[in-house]
């Protein structure tokens with residue numbers, strides 16, 4: 001399986017940004033955790049990060065021909081980007097939404113994801129391990145995801 005991981009805006013600052021919410025593990029370490037788990041599961045993973053909405057949409061479009069699944073942390077766009085929602089709906093490959101923090105235990109505006117309806121499911125609240133759980137979900141669903 002080939003999986004594209006997309007980190008949205010400000011995720012590159014994880015480790016220094018609001019440590020009480022997002023933890024002390026930094027962006028590079030998160031990616032190392034993802035890469036380590038992927039190789040354990042025999043998944044070829046590519047990781048991309050951008051702070052711009054349009055670029056997330058371009059990543060999703062170009063994933064179409066090159067990947068079997070997308071793991072996406074749309075960050076704040078989660079809560080209001082119909083454009084990203086439509087992009088996920090427009091491509092044929094399945095997506096899993098992930099969050100470092102538990103978006104349901106925070107401010108009211110974070111409880112709503114406009115992205116989730118187009119995803120297989122949402123994993124939220126496990127820090128970097130949200131991505132690890134998503135990789136495992138893809139592995140477990142491997143046969144039904146062909």
Ligand code: DQA
Nearest residue numbers: 010073075076099100101110
């Ligand atoms: C986040 C949660 C979002 O509400 C927030 O805007 C982020 C990160 C998370 O991973 O917990 O930037 O997606």
